[in-house]
Amino acid sequence: AEGSGVKKVFTxxxxxxxxxxxxxxxxxxxDGIPDKYQILVTYKVVHGTWSDDTTADIxxxxxxKDNQGKxxxxxxxxxxxxxxxxxxxxxTGYENGTWDDATTMAISVAAxxxxxxxxxxxxxxxxGLDGATVSxxxxxxxxxxxxxxxxxxxxxxxxxxGWTGDGLTSASMSVTIPKGSVGNRTxxxxxxxxxxxxxxxxxxxxxxxxxxxDEDLKFDDVIQVIVTPGTWDMADGLTAVGTDNKYIIKGNVxxxxxxxxxxxxxxxxxxxxxAEGSGVKKVFTxxxxxxx
Numbered sequence: 001a002e003g004s005g006v007k008k009v010f011t012x013x014x015x016x017x018x019x020x021x022x023x024x025x026x027x028x029x030x031d032g033i034p035d036k037y038q039i040l041v042t043y044k045v046v047h048g049t050w051s052d053d054t055t056a057d058i059x060x061x062x063x064x065k066d067n068q069g070k071x072x073x074x075x076x077x078x079x080x081x082x083x084x085x086x087x088x089x090x091x092t093g094y095e096n097g098t099w100d101d102a103t104t105m106a107i108s109v110a111a112x113x114x115x116x117x118x119x120x121x122x123x124x125x126x127x128g129l130d131g132a133t134v135s136x137x138x139x140x141x142x143x144x145x146x147x148x149x150x151x152x153x154x155x156x157x158x159x160x161x162g163w164t165g166d167g168l169t170s171a172s173m174s175v176t177i178p179k180g181s182v183g184n185r186t187x188x189x190x191x192x193x194x195x196x197x198x199x200x201x202x203x204x205x206x207x208x209x210x211x212x213x214d215e216d217l218k219f220d221d222v223i224q225v226i227v228t229p230g231t232w233d234m235a236d237g238l239t240a241v242g243t244d245n246k247y248i249i250k251g252n253v254x255x256x257x258x259x260x261x262x263x264x265x266x267x268x269x270x271x272x273x274x275a276e277g278s279g280v281k282k283v284f285t286x287x288x289x290x291x292x
Contacts, residue, residue: 020061037065039080039107046116047094051087058085062107079106082113090117093143093182119144122182128189131155141177148177150187157219157250158191193218196237200255200269200284214271214282221249221281224274230266230286232258246280258286265291 020031020038038061049055062080065071072080082105088097094117101113119142126137134153141148152160152173162171165187175187198214217223224246225232234240237251260266267287274280 020063031061033063033065033067034069037069038063040110041080041082041107042110042112043085044112044114045085045088045097046114047119048088048090048097048115048117050085051089053089077108079108081106082111084113085115088115088117093120093180094118095120120182123184124148124177125184125186126189127186128191129153132189141181143180143182145177145179147179150175150177153189155191157194157196159194161190161192163187164190193220195219196221196249196252198223198249198253198255198282198284200271201257202268212269212271217249217281219249219251222246222274222279223249224280224283225255226283227258227286229261230258230264230288232256232286255284260288263290263292264288 015034015036017030017032017034019028019035019040020033021029023029041060041062043058045055050058062082063072064078064080071077084099090097097115097117099113099115104111104113121140121142123140124138126134132153132155134151136151138145138148150163152163154160160173162173163175164171165175166183166185168175168187171190177185195215196217196219198217199211200214202212222241223238224244226245233256234247235253235255237249237253238247239250240246241248255269257266265288267289270285270287272283272285274283
C-alpha cells in the first residue's frame, strides 16, 4: 500500500480439496486438485455385475483442470470426458445390456449413467392339443413374469389327465411356472378317451331277449361293420372313414339292424376283435339265413 514501504505483497490462495482420493477405509479425501475442477460421475449396473462380479455403484471424480489450474486435454470449456466401465456381466435370465445414455461423451456437472440388462424372453410350447379347446395360456414369459398357472384344455370325447413336461415328474392337473423361473418350456396335454357303448340286437329277434351291449370301446376307436349282402344305414355316433366299411366312434351307438337281401332273414351280429395291426378294435358282421 502507498506509504507502507512495502513494494510487493504475496498472498497465498487456497481452494477446497476434499474429494478425488480415497483413504484406506474407502472414504473420500483430497487428491491435490481443487474440488471445483472435479465432477462426480456415478455408474450403476442393473440386473448384472461389473467385470469383477461386484454390483456396488462405481463413483469417481473426473478432473477438468490440474492442480495448476490448467485445462486438461479433452476437458476444455469446463467439461470432462466420460469413460464408461466395460465387461459387464448379465444376471441369470437377462441379456443385451445397454447404457441409458450412450451418446454423452463429456459432462460439466455431476451425472449418473446406468447400464441395464433386459429380461430374456423364453417360449412356452404346448403339445397334444389337436382337437382341443383352451384359451389364455401364454406363449412367452420372462424371469420377471408373475406366477403363470396353465389353463387346462377340454376335448370332446376325452377326459384331460394332466400336463407332462419341464419340471414335472408325472402328469399334473395343476401346473404353475413360478416367478423367477428361466428357460424355454414345453408341456404336453395327456388324455384318456371316454368309454362308449355300442348296443346291438340279440342273435335271435326275440322281444323278450335284452339287447347286447359292447362296453369295451372308447371314443375315436375304429370298428368295422360288414352287412353284405344286405344294406345298412350308418348309425348315429359313427363317422365313416375310408371305403372298407370302417367307422370311428364319436358317441354311444345303437347299431340297429341291416336290411337283408331278398330271400334272407337277419339273425343278429357276430362280434369279433379286429385283426392285429389293422387299427380296427371290433368287427360287427351281420348274420343271415335263407328264408324262402
